[in-house]
Amino acid sequence: MNTAIDIFTVVAICAGAAFFMAGSVGLLRFPDSLTRLHALTKADNLGLGLIVLGLLPQADSLLGGLKLVAVWLLVQLASATVAQLIAQALRHRGRGT
Amino acid sequence: MSVIQALDISLAVLVLAVAIWTIVSRDAFAAVVGYVAYGLLVSLVWVRLFAVDVALTEAAIGSGVTGVLLISAAVRLRGTEAAVAAEWPGAGSRVLAAALCMVVTAALAAVVLTMPDPGATLAPEAARHLAETELGNPVTAVLMAFRALDTLLEKVVLFLAVIGVWSLAADGNWGGIAGPRRATNRQGALAFLAQLLPPVGIVVAIHIVWIGANEPGGAFQGGAILAAMWMIVIMARLAEAPAIGERRLRLALVAGPAVFLAVGLMGFAVANAFLAYPAGLAKPLIVFVEVFMTLSIAVSLPMLVLGPPDRPSS
Amino acid sequence: MSAPTLAGLTGAALVGLGLYGLLVHPHPLRKLLGFNLLGSGVFLLFGIIARKGAAAGFAADPVPQAMVITGIVVAFCATALSVALLLRLFEAGGAATLRPDVGRDDSD
């Protein structure tokens, strides 16, 4: 049972890390700010989600698990807001580069 | 080389690379953004040093609040870099300065490399007396009991910094308001965040102050979170900062050091020394002081970030 | 090389970097960044001292940790006061320079 949980954790975290990697590559390689933003937010949200998911079975208490979920939710909220603000600023300047 | 070691080395390389970037970058704004990232990386280093209290403080104050302050300054000072470009010392001087700085670094590195392991420590002493403070977190015990005077004086530093920033106001704006004005239009993502986040932030801050007695956390970290909540509300223009002449604001600012001082003086009467706590009441008294310290920190940090009042109160 | 030693060496390097930025960079805001780097380098030196002082069941000596927390708060206060001064100087003089002879009458 424990081995199964550990394997689940490792797989989920690796998948999450892969999303982070993809997001970072997108940030560096995409041509303009809006697509970069797209790459970053999508990948980071999913990446962090998978990492939190992978860590959940490892939490030693219910409270610990809730804290992990809370971290994920807060990051969701913050990154959504920041993405929105950046996009607004870009539109305000009238260009997407 | 183990995985952990490889991670440690890459973290150190990353920290240094970002630090070099903040020094050599041509654009001040980019340098400041680099510094914020640097602060977060350094807090990871603190986690690796098993100093979670410090990591929390560094992330919240060293990177977070300092970051807000520096970014807004960099925005307002855009374009001033060109004006001082002529003041750069010549290439020869720069090389010489770099060489001299390297000597300092080399001396410190030599000290680090020759440091005995295990080194000199007060950890056993702190452990022996921890029970007397009725706390579980030794860092809080050092801050609030063993070296309480330093913490008290540091609260006075915070208080003086607020006075120093305020004293830069124009005479006509004394007693007035700093920071952005309140807007009637409450649309937009930031306003949404500023309405959603503070209740969560307040709960988290209270939690961090409360567990600070026994686990990593405490007044500094909790106060910084509360301050961040307030700053988001002000930046989203949902509310204005209070006028600096307002009595409530003044009292909130001095509450931390004043209550600490009062509890310390009470020690003369009930515990035979200044800043001593009577047996059995140490933990409640320390938490009591920390509550007021948190309040003062939560109010001081936004005041420092907003700067001197720039308009009279209406 | 152990994690604390590595952190200590990073700290030593940061001290040199920060010192260079603070002394050589002409722009006050960049000097301030240099000061903050210098400060955090010094704090990391405290970090290695704390970690090497691990004893009595504590993963790190609490005394240097407490000093660093105090130091971080003080460094923030210093940064805030510097920024406020710098912005006021910029407003009042229209320039953000530390050259003493700009707009002064005492140097002939």
Add this chain to the structure above:
Amino acid sequence: MNFLLVLSLVVPIAGALLAFGVGGRWVSRIALATMPLGLAIAVAIAAGLRPAGGSLVYLLGGWSPPLGVALRADWLSALMMVTTAVVISAIGLFARADFPAGMTETRRSFAFWILLLAVWGALNTVFLSGDLFTFYVSLELLVFVAVPLVALDGRAETLQAALRYLLFALLGSVLYLAGTGLLYGAYGTLDIGVLSGRIRGEPVTAVAVTLMTVGLMAKTALFPLYLWLPAAHAGAPAAASAVLSALVVKGSFFIIVRLWFFVMPGLAGVAAPQLLGALGAGAIVFGSLLALRQERLKLLVAYSTVAQLGYLFLAFPLALDAEAGRLIDGSALIAGLVQAASHATAKAAMFMAAGMIYVALGHDRIAALGGVVRTAPLAALVFLLAGVALIGPPTSGVYFAKTLFLRAADSTHQWWWSLVLDVGGVLTSAYLVMLVARALAPADQAAPSMAGIVSGQQPVAALALVLCSLLLGLLPWHAWLPLPLAVTTPDPLSLDALWSLVWPLLVGMALAALMGRRQNQRPLRMALWLEQADHALRQWPAAGFSLLGLTIMLGVALLLTP
């Protein structure tokens, strides 16, 4: 008795917090009400030292070092605390007119009075602390008091001076903090008493002490690290300049003394104290010569501070017992602290006088000082007396200190330091004589219309301070303090004493006369060179190089000490 140590820092700080909370016109009243209390506490501590066996100790929170923090009072603390209390009280009296308690709260008054109380608390912490990290926190307190005081007038050049001061002082604090950390890492304690028993002559000690000392020298504005001082001290309001020049720079000096004489007296070696003394000598000569070249009165006084700070550092080589390689807390150290106390009182009075002259004339250009004797006779008198006090007539504290310095130079066979003392006296006389000549000249035109009126209380406060400095050598204060060795008051009426006042004055007069005759000609090449050097040292790159160079020199000197 011991609880007085706590009160001496708590009372001013509590006053500052209270004044802030209450606000309005109560701010200055609370500050002024605190002053007699603080003065009484300082005197009580000084008087209590002898009966207590020489020192008083208070364990904060009941925790004993090394884990806890102790406050300690000895003769050094007592001397400096009483001086501070006297100077702050006089400044308080002086500042009542400049920072009035109006019906509505004003920015300047509010900030000034709270900062004045805070600086008192910070200085008392410096004088009483027995712990290296508490020193750090109190140093930061001093920075956060001093910088707003410099910027109080809000003009662009004072804001710039304040920013330069802040950045340089912060650099000093961080260097000090780095050294503190290294000492803790090596010896596991921050308590001065415990540390002095454990410290050894190792490389780590040399690196730590070097960083701490250089950081503190930057804060003390010891030559050549004075880039921030002239503009900062000359640009602040008179009462604030008095605080800064008289007291704030002494705080960091005091910590250097604690570090060298009480933490590591046996590890100083021979070269390092000589280096400190040489910097002091450089300050005396360079600062005095530059004071002679100033065109504004407040700047002259500021450069005179640069020079006078140099005397304090002569205590290091003169206290050295070369055979044992130890710093002895004997007559040279007493001389250094008496010099600090005399300079504090005289320089505060001098800045007050300069401020009153500024008010009375509407300017402080030295070339246009003519007629000041008629417009502001009392201010001119105070300025003259303060200048005389700095030269050192036989009853003054400066003379007392000089006698002890000379005695130490004699007994340690270091004649060159007595030469420095003589040159310093001559140059001080020269700029005073030059000022007197200017002041006695008839007024050029009718008195300018922008002149203001000096409040009646102000000259009294300044005069009281000047008298303290002038009589410090005569008063039997040393009978009260547990000094490490018995010192006798030099006889003020002896021929030697009179001669030692007269000859520097005569030579100074001759020098001033020579300079006056050259007034309309091209300045000497040396003077131009001097001004260029001064200009360079007040720029960041040169100051940075001096700082790094000094760090390396001091480090090498300490590393090579066997």
